[in-house]
Amino acid sequence: MSTLIIGANGGVGQYLVKQLKERGESFTAGVRKESQVEALASEGVDAILIDVEADDIDTLTQKINGFDKVVFSVGSGGSTGADKTISVDLDGAIKTIKASETNNVKQYVMVSTYDSRRLAFDASGDLKPYTIAKHYADEYLKQADVNYTIVHPGGLTDEAATDKIEVGAFFEGRGTIPREDVASVIREVLNSDNLLNSEFQIVSGDISISDALTKFNQ
Numbered sequence: 115m116s117t118l119i120i121g122a123n124g125g126v127g128q129y130l131v132k133q134l135k136e137r138g139e140s141f142t143a144g145v146r147k148e149s150q151v152e153a154l155a156s157e158g159v160d161a162i163l164i165d166v167e168a169d170d171i172d173t174l175t176q177k178i179n180g181f182d183k184v185v186f187s188v189g190s191g192g193s194t195g196a197d198k199t200i201s202v203d204l205d206g207a208i209k210t211i212k213a214s215e216t217n218n219v220k221q222y223v224m225v226s227t228y229d230s231r232r233l234a235f236d237a238s239g240d241l242k243p244y245t246i247a248k249h250y251a252d253e254y255l256k257q258a259d260v261n262y263t264i265v266h267p268g269g270l271t272d273e274a275a276t277d278k279i280e281v282g283a284f285f286e287g288r289g290t291i292p293r294e295d296v297a298s299v300i301r302e303v304l305n306s307d308n309l310l311n312s313e314f315q316i317v318s319g320d321i322s323i324s325d326a327l328t329k330f331n332q
């Protein structure tokens with residue numbers, strides 16, 4: 115069983131690489147620069163170049179071939195415009211979902227936005243294109259021929275991990291969560307068949323990650 119992490123150089127992605135490496139789990143880091151591939155290789159981490167905007171579906175299909183699981187922790191970021199939101203967060207995500215279907219990937223883990231439901235973008239605001247992109251990427255994934263887990267984190271912080279979260283289908287309020295804890299949730303999700311074809315929000319809370327995910331699933 116091997117996992118491809120797309121967006122492995124990102125805030126969440128780097129923590130996930132660290133955690134999977136420490137646990138000796140089988141994975142490959144998908145990054146965008148040759149220098150990053152080399153740096154990871156020097157640390158004993160398998161890495162490949164993958165750019166969900168530049169790579170076409172055939173190329174992505176070849177790159178995903180052989181992986182059992184795919185994590186999409188990609189984001190075009192707040193400093194780019196709506197064009198990148200469409201080509202990376204929407205089209206890039208859907209291309210990798212199609213490539214995962216073709217390869218009979220067993221689980222596709224999407225790092226989504228906190229709330230990608232339709233009601234979240236009926237209001238106006240700077241995040242509207244991003245929320246629309248995440249909504250349709252999530253909807254596409256839910257209808258695709260691949261087992262999915264969609265993780266909806268609250269506002270991401272660089273604070274130290276607490277290993278404690280709150281999990282819910284959809285909360286009334288908002289919250290934050292350290293990127294390191296999001297990575298821990300993804301790691302748990304990758305090792306649990308019980309969270310296939312589910313989606314949930316996560317924010318910092320009082321219950322251990324493992325217990326909170328188990329309780330959510332019951």
Ligand SMILES: NC(=O)c1ccc[n+]([C@@H]2O[C@H](COP(=O)([O-])OP(=O)(O)OC[C@H]3O[C@@H](n4cnc5c(N)ncnc54)[C@H](OP(=O)(O)O)[C@@H]3O)[C@@H](O)[C@H]2O)c1
Nearest residue numbers: 121123124125126146165166167188189226227228269270
């Ligand atoms: N910010 C929040 O509060 C918040 C809340 C909920 C969810 N999220 C979502 O959580 C996810 C992870 O967040 P994060 O903080 O880890 O984000 P991040 O640090 O910005 O990482 C995003 C990663 O995506 C990669 N990327 C961008 N364009 C790409 C492309 N065309 N092909 C392949 N990779 C590409 C970036 O690569 P480079 O390193 O090469 O630039 C980067 O490694 C994002 O998808 C974000 O939308 C964010």
